[in-house]
Amino acid sequence: xxxxxxxxxxxxxxxxxxxxxxxxxxxxxxxxxxxxxxxxxxxxxxxxxxxxxxxxxxxxxxxxxxxxxxxxxxxxxxxxxxxxxxxxxxxxxxxxxxxxxxxxxxxxxxxxxxxxxxxxxxxxxxxxxxxxxxxxxxxxxxxxxxxxxxxxxxxxxxxxxxxxx
Numbered sequence: 275x276x277x278x279x280x281x282x283x284x285x286x287x288x289x290x291x292x293x294x295x296x297x298x299x300x301x302x303x304x305x306x307x308x309x310x311x312x313x314x315x316x317x318x319x320x321x322x323x324x325x326x327x328x329x330x331x332x333x334x335x336x337x338x339x340x341x342x343x344x345x346x347x348x349x350x351x352x353x354x355x356x357x358x359x360x361x362x363x364x365x366x367x368x369x370x371x372x373x374x375x376x377x378x379x380x381x382x383x384x385x386x387x388x389x390x391x392x393x394x395x396x397x398x399x400x401x402x403x404x405x406x407x408x409x410x411x412x413x414x415x416x417x418x419x420x421x422x423x424x425x426x427x428x429x430x431x432x433x434x435x436x437x438x439x
Contacts, residue, residue: 300386301379306349309334309342311379314351314368318376322367324357351375 275288298308306314312332317323323331329339343366346352351372357365368376391399413419 296390297383297386301382306351307342307345309338310346310351313339313342313346313366314372314376315379317352317366317368317372318380322365324360325354325364325366328366346372 275284277285280288301311312334313328316328316331320331325339325343326336328334328343329336332339343352343354343364347354349371350369353367353369354364355367357363391402394402
C-alpha cells in the first residue's frame with residue numbers, strides 16, 4: 275500500500291485487515307474454528323442469544339451457526355437450551371469453560387495490543403487511544419455498522435464479567 279496517496283478509508287481498511295489477521299494468529303482463535311471464535315466472543319459481549327440472532331449479529335447463515343454451536347456444545351464451551359421466550363428456538367449461553375476461554379482469549383489479545391502499541395511513544399499512544407475512542411463512537415452511531423443488530427432481549431441481564439468484551 276502506497277501510504278503517500280492513501281485515503282482515510284483505505285488506511286482504515288488496511289489497519290483493520292492487518293490487525294485482524296495478527297489477532298487471529300496470536301489468539302489461535304481459541305483453538306476453535308474462526309466461526310466458533312466469532313460466536314464465542316459475541317456471546318461474551320452480548321450474553322445469551324437465540325441461535326438465529328447469533329447468525330444475524332455476525333452475518334452468518336443458520337447452517338454455519340448451527341454446526342459451530344454443536345461443536346462448541348461438544349467441547350463444553352456453550353449450552354443450548356429451549357428459548358423461554360420462543361418455544362421454536364434455542365438459547366445459546368456460555369458455560370463456565372466458555373467464560374474461562376473467553377477470559378484467556380481477551381488476555382492474549384490485550385497483551386498483543388499492548389506489545390503492538392509499545393512501539394509508540396507515550397504521546398503517540400495517547401493520540402491513538404483518543405482516535406480509537408472517537409472512531410468507536412462514530413461506529414456506534416452509524417446505522418450501517420449496526421444495521422444487522424436486533425434490539426436487545428428484554429429479559430437479558432447485563433454482563434458481569436468485564437474481561438469478556
